[in-house]
Amino acid sequence: MKSLIPLVLLFLGVMACSSQEEEQTHFLIEGTLTSAPDELPIYLRDVYTGINIDSTFLENNAFSFQGSVPFPMRYQIIYDGPLVSYNHTIWMENTQIKVNANWEQMREATITAGKQQQLAMEVEEAMSRWNRDHALPYYNRALYDLDDTAMMELMEYQESQRADYFLPLLIDRVNSYYGVEELYNRRDQLERDDMLALSANLDEEIRSSPYGQSLLEFLEVEQLQEGDPFVDFELVNLENQSLRLNDLVGRGKPCLLVFGALGQMQQYHRNLMGTFYYDNKEEVEVIGYVWEHDLENFQQDTLWYRGVPLYTDFKKEHSPLVIRYGVVHTPTVFVFDKEGVIRYRNDLYNQEAHQVALSLLEGS
Incomplete structure (x- = not known):
């Protein structure tokens, strides 16, 4: 019997390891x-x-x-x-x-x-305390004392203060799946030098994650600004046909490109864009880029699109197009002139984009 004990212990050890590995x-x-x-x-x-x-x-x-x-x-x-x-x-x-x-x-x-949930909850609780102690008192007073312009200025100030408070929380947790996703999603709120310093300390596992790779790509390329020529990318239309942005932009007509398209907009803005498209589609190219991951969901966006041509690349926030054009929020609007140079960019959709596009028709 004694000779069997080591074998039994070995068997139990293997089973324990196997069970632990399965967990x-x-x-x-x-x-x-x-x-x-x-x-x-x-x-x-x-x-x-x-x-x-x-x-x-x-x-x-x-x-x-x-x-x-x-x-x-x-x-x-x-x-x-x-x-x-x-x-x-x-x-x-x-x-x-x-x-x-x-x-x-x-x-x-x-x-x-697990660990990522714990990190997320720590930051969420800290930010909730900050909002309660700093943001809400200002907002409550602003509702009664400030006009719309002053209210917007206050909100922008509060957002910058919130980012300053959030950054140290993120620094302590950035080398994690939670941290790198937060860093990427807040790339418009943080200084580029801060992001470069944080990304330099990421472990290889985190760097190779989807958000780690997108963050590194974002930091490696310059995002397009007004005055820059458009950059070409491959897209897919609602019929699942491949084409390129070059087929739509810089073809002798001004172009209105809306990231986020219509499903993410309020009803008023959807109607605004649809009306502009129907009234000006012969003179202005109108494009909606939709954040979708597969063809079935992409084609369901026709419920919103009011006839506006829609395109995607099925990569959502990890899209090289989204990264190169510096899009973080939706809708984000670009207006290109007839040669494909960016003449207007805004993180809001309004009639100002229409006015810019129509002004580019002058002299034609």
Whole structure:
């Protein structure tokens, strides 16, 4: 029997290692939700693609999901109630995740997950305290004391102050999947030198992540400004046909290019763009770039497009086109002259872009 003990111990050790390895390559979400409707549909959604990757129903106040992710990424748990829906955003890692919530107090839910979730919650709590102590008192006074122009100036000032407060929080956490995604998404709020310094200290694993690669690409190229000639990129239209921006811009007509297109706009702006297109489509090229990840969702954007030609490259925020043109927010509007030189850029959509485009027709 003694001779078998080492073999048994070895076998148990192998099994333990195997079990530990399995835990590291899969996630398990165990959720508790009280006071919710019976058999409530619950979905697990990939934040980046908008695709529901799994679904279940609430049973005896409990639900669960299992699966795996290639690296930490953000998912949402969608609670699809009969009258109202809620969601929780979770940094998904291959680990055990606990969710405890009450349907009547969903914002008070407790979520226990991996390292990335902990980092995100630390920053979220710190920024919530800052907003409560610094931003809200100013805004409350401004609502009564300031006109629209002064209010906008105050909001811009507050945004710069918020960025100054956020930067030290990010510095401490930048070498993580959470940190590099935040750094990339806030690239318009931070100084380029600060971003270069932060990116220089990223581990190879983080640098090679999708957001790490996009951040490095953003820092390696100069973003286009007014006065620069357009840069050509490959696109796809609603019929899934490939073409290039060069086929649309610099062809003897002014061009209005809107990143984000119509689905992300308010109804008023959608109507504004659609009307401009129909009234001027013979003289001005109008293009909508849509942030989509697949053809099916792209073609569904026809619900919004008012006939405006839509294009994409299925790369969303990681698109080389988006990075080169320095687009962070949608809608972002560019106006090119007849030769393809950028004459106007704005992070808002309004009639000023129309006026610039029409002014470029003069002398034709």
